[in-house]
Amino acid sequence: MTVDRAVCIHGHFYQPPRENPWPGDVEVQRSAAPYHDWNERVTAECYAPNTAARILDEDGVIAEVTNTYSRISFTAAPTLLSWLERHRPGVYGAIIEADRESRERYAGHGSAIASCYSHLIMPLATREDRRTQVVWGVRDFAARFGREPEGMWLPETAVDIESLDLMAEAGIRFTVLAPHQAGRVRAIGAENWTDVAGGRVETRMPYLCRLPSGRSIAIFFYDGAIARDVAFGDLLSDGRRFAGRLLGAFSPGRGHPELVHIATDGETYGHHREFGEMALAYCLRTIEARRDARVTVYGEYLAAHPPTHEVIVRERTSWSCTHGLGRWQGECGCHSGAHPGWSQAWRRPLREAVDMVRDALAPGSAEALEHLVHDPSEARDDAVGLVLGRWSDESVEMFFSRHAPRDPSPGGRRRVLALLELERQAMLMQTSCGWFFDDITEPGSVQVMRHASRAMDLARQVLGIDLESAFIDILRRAPSNDPEYATGVAVYEALVRPAAATDLARIGAGAALYGIFGLVPLAVASGMYAAHGDWRYRLDADGRQSLLGTVRVLSRVTGDEALLDAVALFSGMDRVVVGVRETGGDEALHAAWEGMTGADPVGAVSGAFARVYTASNLSDEERWAIARRVLPGVGQAVCAVYRDAAALLRVLEDLGIPEPGVAAQLREHACTGRLLAMLEAGCPDPDHFSALAGEMRAKNLRPDLAALREAASRRIALSTGEAAARPEDPAPLEEVVRIAGCAKAFGLSLTLWESQNICIGMRGHYAGMQERAGRGDGDAERWAEAFRRAAACLGVRVT
Template identity: 65%
Template structure:
């Protein structure tokens, strides 16, 4: 029977943004108001696609669906590892979607694997290509509990060796752009037909025969519709999106056909606002279509094995019409944000990275052979250390698998360092380093940071000095930013000052300890920390701490103990000192004396001040100080409130500062009312009117956040206390008060929970129909709450 099937593929991916020394993503100013780009894109795209809204004709939420369960999607390891630590609910929803899709698609999951950290495979050497494939497969299997059927090639950059390594690893198919096909023929025939991106039939899978005798299937996506989704207006209407896909089938087709597209997954919500909703509506429309079915690549391939074979165009990609020049030359491809900028810096950056890669690889092989029984197997298996967050248990299990004898402490430390050098040497090849417009942009800076970490470890462990050659090559990388004319200047300004060796990490640990915070080196799992703080003083804004920090790098084996002191007299008055352990009682005595700021320079060999702090450290400390600002303002208002009231009563114009104080105090009062659940809307209205009459206006973002938190707390309480209508009754009051100030409420999670309560609503309607007065009160409260949240109430009729 002929089948007409549709598959939508989303390549969901973010590069490694973690600090190579600490293992956590630092604050990124360009992602504001969010902490970093991973967080921002998660809010705009990854999370919404786990709970995409489908609206009815009245604009109410009719249903919430997990888009990942119906589409095909790339499960990129660098993204999933971040989600697992920082947004576990989103991560678990993505894993659950793959399990759900297996039930929907005859045992074939919607997720496919990805080369581990998104390097341009044709530009890599074979050992790194192998690592990318093997680590990508093992990461996938560890997360999804099954072997992947397909694998995404970063930027769809393809060569036969990479395809062969994928096939060797058990991968059945990949996805390419149609212009990457060179010739096709029907299996069993002798004549090849030259094809172009326009002439290739993309509605069938092809088999690509590989030099080893292996084979792999290739799906070539529909480029026209993919372009309309990514860069056109097709996502402005989900129904039109579905119609466009259906229109792509051959009229009166005589064989089964697959219409499929591929775009960046971030298109659905990040690049295109509400793209997740358009996708959800499109999928629903396709599911209800009589003559079309949704599928994923694995299911279609199993039902429709290739009848044709293909010869691919090697060293081509989906995002560079010049092949793969975007990642090694000045081909003219750019983001378009800076017309006239040159990308001549790309070639020297590629050369600098290649110098490090090619110098390190043979020395690593020699060193591994001295310690390990089977170095190749161990390198393949080292992804287990990353997945295990370098825990002591993961390290012990790894060593027991790959060493026949008892390794000395020195060999254990050396082995971990060698493995970390190799990991960093792969991360420094990530495609984003060359994709954008200038060597001073974050993607390029990040790959240079990884290179610096690999270079430093290679110097320590392999006695290999690569920094001079690397730096001199970067001198040839001419940038466009007048503040960083060359890659060498980027290195001097953005890389060298931000190296986190063990003493620098110890300084950061002391700074964080002043505020009772856990340091990123610990939260990432890359370091084991032991802290002792026998002397501590907190007196208002004055904070002092003196003690010892013991650090052990779980990832690289480095270890050290440091006497550390820190004092804080304000965000711009910070002094931190670090020493090798000496136990000098005089330092302790001086630090506790009248001039601790003078004691640190006198007694410690390494000094850091506010100017040395990273943006992440400043961000962490500033967040801790925000409540103090509010308390200070409220204190001033309380001290002067009687005078301010007198001035108002007498009709004397208020000074600007007094108006600001009143606006802030009023906002704090309104925030408190939200936090109480708005028990008296009349009081809220009266205060809101007073505050709105002031100049400046109330603190809208803070008020919106307070209202949103209370609404979410109320709906969670309703879910936890399923017979109690009181939490539900709060919600319309809070929403009503928020509307008085036109607050931009974030109701995403509250709406999700409200939808999940629909089943209980149906049950309570049944109880209410049988005369249960308490159930009837709950039903009415749910209806009002759902309405205020914009959720349609369905089912549950009483009677």
């Protein structure tokens, strides 16, 4: 190839911070059902599939898989990677490994680029916040990927010169912008500029952007037409056509290097466009198989082809708002398209409210830190280490050893930690998603108000500043399009303030309730709190569960701590009582238990505990967690009722006496329970399973197909995992075949992604077993035959 023709596909993989700012983790989100929350849903539909994207053969069988992250350029957004690291470590690890693999493929240049930390609109932020966004983004990236980033993504590609200069100062070599963000260009060394406004810039080359400080940064302007067809058209319906469109964008007969490149939301590949990751994988393979073009990443291309032209960017522009930055500060007319008649008049008041909090808190916080640490700016930069360490004892000690002028008092430590958390929340409340969508009731808007509320909460505690009334006054001018909420104040009162009720006492109460069921509270699982319970009294009798003891609660984020007496009573989802108070000692605790075991336990709790919560006070997350734990018991109880009534129902059937209407439902549930038990046991007797399935069809009984589908999918995944762990044993593979066969009785559409990945990973072992079988090894032949049959059931080609 005499001329370098290269293709780069960039995916901006990002999820906003969805954590409740008080307990510190994502709570259940109803709109994401059947998943717990949107992070889980998008992971299942996009982030995980892209670690093992399928390429099918002509028979529709999986021929190969590819980790697309290792071949494309992608944004490593800290808020997303932080969640993946804690909740989907396998996916997280595959993404980190993909960057390592890409460095081997692309001459030492990785596929991942950094991102400004919390996805705020940089030109609308203060210089101090912009600097922190860049510094935290770089440090987060380096901690995860083990290298310094070459590139950095500007949230929404919202650009201004000062932000570019801060990035260049931090060692960033390039960024990516939309074509309409280029203003004027010229060859380096030339005198005259050419106006390229309106997206007329030549996108197949990098540009040098000179900065007032004397520094510079390279800018890649992506191909807007192809990017639009990927994101909003049907280009991902065919991976071959996708590749053809990219290859067709090279200039015919050009004698100099060219880079055809696009940038879209990474979620396009699988979440916004089902099977989009498969089209991407096929596209990449198609280009890689050619000799007249190659796949690359920005860092590699820039190293080989430094800019020959320079550019002046159009400041305060972005890729998703034709009005510059209007989408994040006013009623510009840009919206999602889901509600074309809705007003965005709420955006400006929300922006004003958030900016008011930011501008009021920043001076006081900076001044307070000056008296507590060597250098407030350096401490703020280094505070990202606390976040990365989830405020562990080690990370906190390391921070204070670097920044405290002397061994600080416990009060001084708590004050520093609270001030730094205040500043973190003040950045999170500026996240771009708060203004992107169509109404102030949208989750993104509610989330930024929650972060603002948390910042104001901390400001009351450590600065003595109360901004909430002023914040609410501004929200009165934010009209909602939802008739249930007149203004932003109603949204704040209904959707933000309840979350703000989470303090140490509430965490302690939750620990008691979760203690009944052996669950870990969300606030503890997040790492932001520690809760150590000493549950001295416990009772489980007559359908009522009771727990009483002391609990020590520590906020790792602020250092605040409390020792509390806590009690929990549970006798049903609508019969929950939880109490908490300052600890009163052993005698007081025993007296409380005496009252709880008497005739009126609820009254005893209400009389003895200062703060009492009932079922109506539970959060959706608490209700979800407890319901999931209790639900199996309900199923067992229904099956027990059926067993007790089975003989009577048979008599009624023999005598031709009409059954009560509930009888069919009891039979359905009981039969489903038996089927589930068979699946969970690996279907040792497929004929028995088929007979029961036939009996249900004959009697027009409807099984719980969703439960059967989940159980069969889960057991197949378990069996394939066992097959990988026991590479000489054909039994787990034979079990896969049995379960898949039983699933066909109901035409279940199984979830086989994980099982397929394991099976694909075993193909090398299959080749070895085939070789042994060819030499007359009967055990190897049995294993190879079992693997072929299991692979066929999973839709995987064995060679």
